[in-house]
Amino acid sequence: MPKPRVIYWFRTDLRLHDSPALQAALDLKPECLYPIWTWDPHYVYRARVGSNRWQFLLDCQNDLSKSITKLNSKSKLLLIREAPQTLFPKLFKEWKITHLVFEKDTDAYGRERDDEVKELAKEAGVEVVIRPGRTLYDSDELVKANHNKPTMSMSQVQAAGAKIGDIVRPIPAPKALPDPGLITLSFNQQKPASSPDINSIQRDAEDKSYHALAGPNQDFAVPTMDELGLKPATTPHRGGETIALKMLDDIIANEDYTATFEKPKTAPTAFEPQATTLLSPYLHFGALSCREFYWRAQDIVSKYKGKASQPPVSLTGQLLFRDMYFGAQAALGYVFGQTYNNPRCRFIPWHLPSEIDPNSGLITGKYLVDNAEAEIFFKRWKEGRTGFPWIDALMRQLKQEGWIHHLGRHAVACFLTRGGCYVDWERGAEVFEEWLIDHEAACNIGNWQWLSCTAFFAQFYRCYSPIAFPQKWDKDGNFVRKYVPELEHFDKKYIYEPWKAPIVDQKKWGCLVKGNGIETGDGKLKMYPKPMFDFATQREVCIQGMKNAYQIGLYGNDPKVLDGTWRKLFDDNAEGPTEGSKGLPGAQVEHEDENAEADGTNGEDSAAPTKSKTGKTTSKKAAEQGKTGHKREASQGTLDGMFTRKKKKD
Numbered sequence: 001m002p003k004p005r006v007i008y009w010f011r012t013d014l015r016l017h018d019s020p021a022l023q024a025a026l027d028l029k030p031e032c033l034y035p036i037w038t039w040d041p042h043y044v045y046r047a048r049v050g051s052n053r054w055q056f057l058l059d060c061q062n063d064l065s066k067s068i069t070k071l072n073s074k075s076k077l078l079l080i081r082e083a084p085q086t087l088f089p090k091l092f093k094e095w096k097i098t099h100l101v102f103e104k105d106t107d108a109y110g111r112e113r114d115d116e117v118k119e120l121a122k123e124a125g126v127e128v129v130i131r132p133g134r135t136l137y138d139s140d141e142l143v144k145a146n147h148n149k150p151t152m153s154m155s156q157v158q159a160a161g162a163k164i165g166d167i168v169r170p171i172p173a174p175k176a177l178p179d180p181g182l183i184t185l186s187f188n189q190q191k192p193a194s195s196p197d198i199n200s201i202q203r204d205a206e207d208k209s210y211h212a213l214a215g216p217n218q219d220f221a222v223p224t225m226d227e228l229g230l231k232p233a234t235t236p237h238r239g240g241e242t243i244a245l246k247m248l249d250d251i252i253a254n255e256d257y258t259a260t261f262e263k264p265k266t267a268p269t270a271f272e273p274q275a276t277t278l279l280s281p282y283l284h285f286g287a288l289s290c291r292e293f294y295w296r297a298q299d300i301v302s303k304y305k306g307k308a309s310q311p312p313v314s315l316t317g318q319l320l321f322r323d324m325y326f327g328a329q330a331a332l333g334y335v336f337g338q339t340y341n342n343p344r345c346r347f348i349p350w351h352l353p354s355e356i357d358p359n360s361g362l363i364t365g366k367y368l369v370d371n372a373e374a375e376i377f378f379k380r381w382k383e384g385r386t387g388f389p390w391i392d393a394l395m396r397q398l399k400q401e402g403w404i405h406h407l408g409r410h411a412v413a414c415f416l417t418r419g420g421c422y423v424d425w426e427r428g429a430e431v432f433e434e435w436l437i438d439h440e441a442a443c444n445i446g447n448w449q450w451l452s453c454t455a456f457f458a459q460f461y462r463c464y465s466p467i468a469f470p471q472k473w474d475k476d477g478n479f480v481r482k483y484v485p486e487l488e489h490f491d492k493k494y495i496y497e498p499w500k501a502p503i504v505d506q507k508k509w510g511c512l513v514k515g516n517g518i519e520t521g522d523g524k525l526k527m528y529p530k531p532m533f534d535f536a537t538q539r540e541v542c543i544q545g546m547k548n549a550y551q552i553g554l555y556g557n558d559p560k561v562l563d564g565t566w567r568k569l570f571d572d573n574a575e576g577p578t579e580g581s582k583g584l585p586g587a588q589v590e591h592e593d594e595n596a597e598a599d600g601t602n603g604e605d606s607a608a609p610t611k612s613k614t615g616k617t618t619s620k621k622a623a624e625q626g627k628t629g630h631k632r633e634a635s636q637g638t639l640d641g642m643f644t645r646k647k648k649k650d
C-alpha cells in the first residue's frame with residue numbers, strides 16, 4: 001500500500017510541543033508532510049485585527065517555521081495566499097494528497113469553514129483527521145458532559161470535567177519531521193474579494209497579501225507587515241513558541257508564585273513586569289499548549305509544601321475559565337457573540353446597539369447611534385480621553401501594547417457598560433477584538449457578557465470606581481503617570497482626580513485640566529480633559545437602568561426582542577428609574593443564582609453588599625428581606641473602595 005501523503009494544516013496551533021493533531025499526522029507514517037498555513041481572507045478582511053496582533057501572528061509563524069526547519073532542513077511553514085475553501089481541492093490534486101490533518105476549531109466561523117473543507121476533502125477522496133488540542137477538555141465533550149448545554153459557570157465546568165476524566169498530559173515535540181515532497185503550484189490563484197475590508201484602517205500602504213500564491217519571492221515565506229500594508233506594531237510583546245516556552249519556564253521556576261497565585265491579589269497597575277503571566281497571546285495562537293501550562297503548574301502545586309491556591313483563583317483555575325468560555329461558544333455558535341437571538345444573554349436596551357442583518361439574524365459590525373451623548377462617551381472611552389486617568393491609562397495601554405491586566409479589563413468594561421456609559425457591550429468587545437494581541441473570540445465575548453451582567457454574572461450593583469479601585473493598588477499613581485504622561489508631575493493626592501487640583505498647582509505641574517481631550521496644550525502647558533460626566537450620578541443612572549431591564553427580564557431570543565416590541569416595555573429613556581412598583585430588584589431574581597459566580601477576581605465597589613456567615617455576599621436590601629443574593633466564594637468577598645449608594649428620593 002502506498003504511504004500517506006499528508007497536509008498538516010496549522011491554524012490555532014503554532015507550535016510543535018504538545019500537538020495531538022501533529023502527532024496524529026506523524027502516526028500516519030507519511031511519505032511526505034506538507035506543513036501549511038492558508039492566508040484566509042476571512043481574517044484578513046472580515047475579522048477586526050490591529051497591527052499589534054498581526055505582528056504577533058507573523059512572529060509566531062516565523063518562529064514555527066524556523067523550528068520546523070531545525071527538525072528537517074528541507075521543510076518549513078508553507079504560507080499559501082488563498083482561501084482554504086478554494087485552495088484545498090487544487091492542492092489535493094497537485095500534491096496527490098491522501099490525508100488532511102488539523103487541530104479542531106470550535107469557533108463559529110472555524111466550524112463553518114471546516115465543514116466546507118471536510119466536504120471538499122470527501123469529494124477528492126482525502127481522509128480528514130481532526131484532533132482537539134486547543135483547550136484542556138475537548139469543548140464539544142465538555143458541552144456533552146454538561147447535559148448538552150453551554151458551560152455558564154465554573155462549577156458546571158468542574159462537574160462536566162470530572163465526568164470526562166483527567167485532563168490529558170502534554171506530549172513532547174517531535175524529534176524529526178518527514179520531507180514535504182515536491183512543492184509545485186501549477187494552478188491559478190483565486191483572488192478573494194477584498195471588499196468590504198474592515199481592516200483598511202490598519203493599513204497605510206497597499207495590501208499585497210494576494211499578489212502571488214506563494215508570496216512575492218515565490219518561496220512560501222511568512223508575509224511581512226510591509227507586504228500586508230500594515231502600520232507598524234507598537235507593542236513590546238513579541239510572539240513565538242520559543243518565547244512562550246521560555247516565559248513558562250521562568251514562571252514555573254518560581255514555585256511560590258506558581259503554587260500560591262491568586263488572581264484577586266495580582267495588581268492591575270503593575271507593569272514591567274506585569275503581575276500575571278502574560279501567556280494569553282501565546283495560548284491564543286497556540287504557540288503555548290494550555291495542557292503544558294496546566295500540568296506544569298499543577299505538578300508544582302501537587303508537590304508544594306506550603307498552602308497552595310486552588311481554582312478558581314489559582315493559575316489552573318484561570319485555564320478552566322478559558323475552557324468555560326470555549327464550552328459556551330461551542331454550544332451556542334454565532335449567536336454567542338451577540339445579544340440578538342442569544343438564549344443565554346440578557347437583553348438590556350444599551351445605547352449604540354448593533355445593526356442586525358435581517359437575513360442572517362447576525363450583527364453586521366455596524367451600530368446605530370441612538371444617542372449622541374453615548375456616542376461621545378464611547379469615542380472618548382476608546383481614545384483614552386474620558387477625563388478619568390485610570391480608565392484613560394488602561395485604554396492607552398491597550399491601544400499601544402495590546403494587553404492589559406484582567407482587572408484593568410474589568411474596570412474599562414464595567415465603565416463602558418453598566419457602570420458609567422450604558423453603552424452596548426458589543427461595542428466594547430469590538431474594540432478589544434481590534435486591539436488585543438490575545439483576542440480570543442470565546443474569552444472576549446464571554447468576559448464582556450460577564451462584566452456587563454448580561455450572562456455569567458448578575459451583580460450589577462457592584463461597580464468599579466475609577467478612583468477608589470486603582471487607589472487600592474497604586475497610591476502613587478505610577479501606572480497612570482506612565483500611560484497618561486500629561487499627569488506625570490501631579491501630586492499623588494490628585495492623580496486619580498486631577499480636576500480637583502487647584503489651578504495654580506495644575507500650572508506648576510505642567511498640565512491644565514480642561515477641554516475634552518482633543519486639545520493637547522500650547523507647548524508650555526499640556527492639557528488633560530475634565531471628566532466627561534459625574535461618575536456617581538452616571539453610575540446611579542446605570543444601576544436604575546439595569547434594575548429596570550432585569551425586572552422586565554428579557555433574553556436575546558425573546559420574541560419581543562426579535563420583533564422589536566420590547567420597546568413597549570421600556571420607558572423612552574431606557575435608563576429611566578423604575579424602582580418600586582415591580583417587585584424585587586432584578587439582581588435578586590431567583591433563577592439567576594445558578595449562574596452567578598465570582599470569576600476569581602474582586603475589587604468592585606458595591607451598592608450596599610454585606611457578607612453572610614457562610615461567606616456569601618448579599619445586597620443589604622436582600623439581607624434585610626432575608627433573601628440570599630448570588631454565590632460568591634468567601635475568598636472573593638473582600639471589598640475595596642466600597643461606598644453606599646445614595647438612597648433614592650421618593
Ligand SMILES: Cc1cc2nc3c(=O)[nH]c(=O)nc-3n(C[C@H](O)[C@H](O)[C@H](O)COP(=O)(O)OP(=O)(O)OC[C@H]3O[C@@H](n4cnc5c(N)ncnc54)[C@H](O)[C@@H]3O)c2cc1C
Nearest residue numbers: 276277278279280318319322406409438439440443444447
Ligand atoms: C472584558 C474582558 C475581555 C477579555 N478578553 C480576552 C480575550 O480576548 N482573550 C483572552 O485570552 N482573555 C480575555 N480576557 C480574560 C483575561 O483578562 C485574560 O485572559 C488575562 O488577563 C490574560 O493575561 P494573563 O495571560 O497574564 O492571565 P493569567 O492570569 O496569567 O491567566 C493564565 C491564563 O488563563 C486564561 N485566563 C485567565 N483569566 C481568564 C478569563 N477571565 N477568561 C478566560 N481565560 C482566562 C488565559 O488564557 C491566561 O493566559 C478578557 C477579560 C475581560 C474582563
